[in-house]
Amino acid sequence: MKALAIESLEKGFGGVRAVGGISFSVEEGETVGIIGPNGAGKTTVFNLITGFYRPDRGRALFYGRNITSLPPYRLPRLGIARTFQNLRLFGKLTVFENVLSAVLVRGGYNIFSAVFRWTDYFVTESKAEEKARKLIEFFNLSGKEDQPADSLPYGEQRRLELARALALEPKLLLVDEPGAGMNPIEIQGLVQTMKEVKKQFSLTVVIIEHQMGLVMNISDKIVVMDFGEKIAEGTPDQVKKDRKVIEAYLGEEPLREGTG
Amino acid sequence: MKFFWEARKAILPAVLIYLVLKAVFGFHFVSQYIEQITLFSFIVILTSLGLNVIYGYTGQFSLGHAAFYGIGAYVSAYLSKSLGVESILGFIPVLFLSGIGAGLVGCLIGIPILKLRDDFLAIATLGFGTLVRVVFDNSDRFSEILGGSRGFVGIPRITNLELAFFVTIFLILVTRNIIFSRYGLFWRCVKSDELASQGIGINTSRMKLMAFSYGCFLAGIGGALYAHLYTFLHPSNFDILKSIDFLIIVIVGGMGSIAGTIYAGLIWVGFIEGLRIILPAEMLDLRWVFIPLFLIGLMMWRPHGLIRKAG
Helix, strand or coil: CCCEEEEEEEEEECCEEEEEEEEEEECCCCEEEEECCCCCCHHHHHHHHCCCCCCCEEEEEECCEECCCCCHHHHHHHCEEECCCCCCCCCCCEHHHHHHHHHHHHCCCCHHHHHHCCHHHHHHHHHHHHHHHHHHHHCCCCCCCCCEHHHCCHHHHHHHHHHHHHCCCCCEEEEECCCCCCCHHHHHHHHHHHHHHHHHHCCEEEEECCCHHHHHHHCCEEEEEECCEEEEEECHHHHHHCHHHHHHHCCCCCCCCCCC | CHHHHCCHHHHHHHHHHHHHHHHHHHCCCCCHHHHHHHHHHHHHHHHHHHHHHHHHHCCCCCCCHHHHHHHHHHHHHHHHHHHCCCCHHHHHHHHHHHHHHHHHHHHHHHHHHCCCCHHHHHHHHHHHHHHHHHHHHCHHHCCHHHCHHHCECCCCCCCCHHHHHHHHHHHHHHHHHHHCCHHHHHHHHHHHCHHHHHHCCCCHHHHHHHHHHHHHHHHHHHHHHHHHHHCCECHHHHCHHHHHHHHHHHHHHCCCCHHHHHHHHHHHHHHHHHHHHHCCHHHHHHHHHHHHHHHHHHHHHCCCCCCCCCC
16 A cells, blocks of 8 residues: 555646646655646645645545545644645744644643643653653754744754654655755755654655755655646656656756755 | 642742731721722733633734623623522632633634634624623613613622632632643644644644633633622623723733733732822823823833743
C-alpha cells in the first residue's frame, strides 16, 4: 500500500485552475521532491492534501484511507505533519512552547486533570517536557528555549518549524520550501539536517523546494509541476534531462547541482 | 489536594488579605460604601478575568461581555426571588446555575459566531449584547418581577465578604490551573496562528468555543454576585459601555496576564470610586476627563498593559 496516493486532484479559484488533475504516489520511506516554476500549484497540492482546501475533484489516500475531506486538525493524529511555505510559528510563544504544544496535542489529559492537578497532569507534562527538550537538542536549538520564536534568526526558525512538525511523530512529513530565503551555507546545513531527520525518524517525506541543491540531493523521486499539472516524474537524474522540464524552467534558474 | 499545590505561594497572602478585610469591615474602620466597592472590585476582577480568557489568551474580540454578566445577574436574581433564597447555603446552587446558564448561552451563541474573523466577531458580539439589553428592557413581559425598564428590585442581599472574596479566589485558581495547562497553551497557540494550530492537530473551533464558554461562565458568576450585592438591577447597567469597561480592564492589565487583570480591576474601581470620594460634588463629572486622560497616558507609556506577557 502506498503511504500517499494522490488521484486526479483538481482545484480552481474563480476562473483560475490552480491544480488541474494531478496524480502521483509515494512509497513508505521514500522521499519525493515536488519542483516546478512559481505558481505551478505545488503548495496548493499540499493544502489539498492537508485539508486546508477542498478539491473540486479527485482524492488523496493515506495508507489507503481517504483523507480528502478531513479538516486539517485531524491529520496529525493519523500521522501527517506539515510545515508552511511562509513559516507559521507561534511567534510570541517561546521556542520551547512551540515544540511542547505539538507534543501535548498527542499525549493528553482532560480538563478536570488540568483544573484539579491530578497525577496524570504531572506525569504527562513532565514526559512532554522531556520529549520537547530532546527534539530541541536534535535541532540544535538548545539554550534558546525561552526566547520568543520570532526572535530567532530565519534559518533557526525554519528548523524550529521542523522540530514542531516532528514532535507530532508523523509517518508522513510534508515540507514546504524549507530552503526558501536561505544562503548556500544554510542550504548545506539544511541538507544535513534533512538527512539526519530521515535517518533518525524513519519517515516518508514529500518536499516542495526550489533549491535544486537541496531537493535533488535528498529525493528518491521527483515530481515536476507546471501550470497545475504534472509534466514529469522520475529520479533526479531522469528529471534533470527531461525536455519538458528544461523548457518549463527556461528563463528561470538552470537545473544545476549547485545551490540553484 | 494538588489543586492548591501550585498556588501555595498565593494562599497565605490571600488568607491574610481576607483577615485584614474582615477586621477592617468588622470593626467598621471604613464606611459601608467602601465595603461595598471593595466587594464590587472582586466581582469586576472575576468578570474581567472571563474576558481575558476569551480575548487576552485566545484572541477573540468580544464586545458583548456585559451581556453574560447581565444574564448571570438576572437569572440568579430571578431564581433567588422565585425560590425565596435567603442564605448563602441556598444561594450556592443559584450561583452555580447562573454561571452555567451564562456559559451555556455563550456556547450556543459561540457555535455560529466564533467562526467569524476579529472585526466581524466584534460586530456580532456587539449585536448580541444589544439584543440581550433589549431583552432585559422587556423582561417584564416574561415575568413581572424582572421589572423591565423599571429595573429589578428587591433582590436579597446575600453577597458578603466571604462569598465575594472566596468565590473570586477559587475561580482565579481554577482559571490559573487551566491557563497553565495544555489548554491554556492551545488557547495561546490559537491566538498566535489559527492555521498553524490546526496544522499541529488542535481543534481550534473547539478550543475557541471552550474559552468563550468558560469566559462567559465567569461573567455569569460575577453578575450573580453583583445582583446580590447591589440588590437592584437595571438594563442600562449591562450595555456596550459596561462591555467596554471590562475590555479596558483587560487591556490595561495586560492581555494574557491574570495578575494584570487583578491590578487593573482594583485600579479601575479604585479610580472611579476614589475620585467620587475625593472630588467635590460639582466636579464629579470631571472624573470622565481624568479617567480618559489617565488611560491615554497609560497606553502611551505601557501599550502592552501593566503586566507584559510574552505570547
